[in-house]
Amino acid sequence: MVKGNGSIFMTSVLGVRCMSARSRRKLFLGSIMLSFAVLMTSQKVQAMHSGQNISDIGESNYFYVGLNYSPVFSKIRDFTIGESSGETKAVFPYLRDGKSVKLDPTRFDWSVPDPQIRFKNSVLLAMEGSIGYAMSAIRFEVEVGYERFKTKGRYSKSRREEESDTVYLLAKELAYDVVANKTAALAAALAKVKGQDIVHFANTMKITHPWINEQICNRGKDLNNGLQNSKAGSCNSKDKRDGKLDQSLTEALGDKGAEKWPNINNGDEKLSGGKSDGKPYESDASATVAGDISSLSTEEKVAVAGLLARTIEGSEIVEIKAISSTSVMLNACYDLFSEGLGIMPYTCIGLGSNFVSVVDGKVTPKLAYKLKAGLSYKFSPEVSAFAGGFYQRVVGDGEYVDLPVKRLSYDLSPQGRTKETAVAKFNMSYVGGEFGIRFAF
Structure with a gap:
């Protein structure tokens, strides 16, 4: 009997300890x-x-x-x-670095959504x-x-708490899809962006991060082989200034990017061999651009996410x-x-x-x-x-x-x-x- 009573007592104690916060509140x-x-x-x-x-x-x-x-x-x-x-x-939270808070997208921890x-x-x-x-x-x-x-x-x-522990970035669709590697979602979102906005983004990236600009839409063919075998939407383009192919997002958008996006300029110029380099602005490149962005390094994706926030979709910071x-x-x-x-x-x-x-x-x-x-x-x-x-x-x-x-x-x-x-x-x-x-x- 004593053993049985002890078991009952232990069961009761464990039940009280396991009581949820809601149960304790109701009891109170x-x-x-x-x-x-x-x-x-x-x-x-x-x-x-x-x-x-x-x-x-x-x-x-x-x-x-x-x-x-x-x-x-x-x-x-x-x-x-x-x-x-x-x-x-x-x-996204702010990166703790012991320094004063700066409202720069690269100062946030994009790895912790x-x-x-x-x-x-x-x-x-x-x-x-x-x-x-x-x-x-x-x-x-x-x-x-x-x-x-x-x-x-x-x-x-x-660790001592800092001012940065209270600062957060509110990111929208494009920036989030980039850092989260959501390629399909990013492609769908890019396809809805206005042409003038994507051109603004590309031109800004060419100035601030030219090496990233050159990694997007970089599948051009050389002059000897021509462009007739290039895949539609691969962002091929030809630099008319010196007859060489300049492979980048800005070149792929071309002169009519603001009007034609998400279609890009696959070119329609006659090369020296008389071969055509494709038809201009007939290929949707949103999926290709999204794929190229997803292939970037982590640091480069953070830079792209910040540029998308600064040039296209905006972003808010709350403390x-x-x-x-x-x-x-x-x-x-x-x-x-x-x-x-x-x-x-x-x-x-x-x-x-x-x-x-x-x-x-x-x-x-x-x-x-x-x-x-x-x-x-x-x-x-x-x-x-x-x-x-x-x-x-x-x-x-x-x-x-x-x-x-x-x-x-x-x-x-x-x-x-x-x-x-x-x-x-x-x-x-x-x-x-x-x-x-x-x-x-």
């Missing part, structure tokens, strides 16, 4: 509501035995102010962020204040609190230092007075608003509720101390819009491609404790 809420019910019932029973009316129990009516320290444990879950029109394909953005607990900056009115066992109060959940760094705790919240709650509280004892259990339920800031400069109000319970001790009729716990949750769709963003340096993308704002989505709740003092007057 249930405990608070049960406490509220028990307190109400106890007070009624006390009134019945003493022959008193429930409204006569306790002390006279009075005003009070309270101040308390409230450390909070973060429950911010499912955090995502993207630019306002929904075109963000992936979020969509890192988990997590937040610390609010311990240091966790103060609350309240002002209220007590009527016997019932209290009504307005409570104002502040919490700040700093962004966690991506690296181990042994998330912390999620801060100022809460304003209207609480209804119930105190259980015990004759001859200075200790009083209490429980409260509140409704109000959290004013949430995700990015500096933008505050979003959200509906919230709060449940709390604890004990208070009277040092004198005017002064009492209290300690308890609480659960607070922000309700609604969890969407925070119009968050300000920054642009990449040297952003040359067409007007409107880089958006001015971003949208964050997450669920926000937290549990914590309160330790403070009240002054009655």
Whole structure:
């Protein structure tokens, strides 16, 4: 029998340890509501035995102010962020290098798409204040609190956090497809790009990264063999200036690239041997260009992704230092007075608003509720101390819009491609404790 009871005990302990966060939260809420019910019932029973009316129990009516320290444990879950029109394909973190932050695409870690953005607990900056009115066992109060959940760094705790840990790049389709080696998706996306945009991209790349320009569409044939055997869409072209074939994306686009893309100039000039080098602008080269880009080195792909962001599709940069919240709650509280004892259990339920800031400069109000319970001790009729716990949750769709963003340096993308704002989505709740003092007057 002892062995069997021990097994049952161990099973129970393991069950508690394996309890999910959601189960613990439900248990906490249930405990608070049960406490509220028990307190109400106890007070009624006390009134019945003493022959008193429930409204006569306790002390006279009075005003009070309270101040308390409230450390909070973060429950911010499912955090995502993207630019306002929904075109963000992936979020990339900033590379930690110990230097000042520069808004350059090469300074981001393109090998880590969509890192988990997590937040610390609010311990240091966790103060609350309240002002209220007590009527016997019932209290009504307005409570104002502040919490700040700093962004966690991506690296181990042994490394000091840096400003760069809070900076993220919001990348769109073309840039993401390049670094993710999604060749087919990149080809489909390139085929939809306007001709003038692809020419702008190619000309910029020819100036800043000429060696990459020469690796795209570099399948030209020599003059002796002619071009009649070249594969359609292979980006063959002829440099008219000296009779030699110059193999690059800019040459393949030719004079009519802005008009004809995704078709490219396979040439229609007569060579010295009288052979034709193909028909101009009849071959779709988007798949070939995508394949050539996918064959580049990792560093070269990062350069191409940055150029696509700067010249064609735009990109946004967001800095998330912390999620801060100022809460304003209207609480209804119930105190259980015990004759001859200075200790009083209490429980409260509140409704109000959290004013949430995700990015500096933008505050979003959200509906919230709060449940709390604890004990208070009277040092004198005017002064009492209290300690308890609480659960607070922000309700609604969890969407925070119009968050300000920054642009990449040297952003040359067409007007409107880089958006001015971003949208964050997450669920926000937290549990914590309160330790403070009240002054009655």
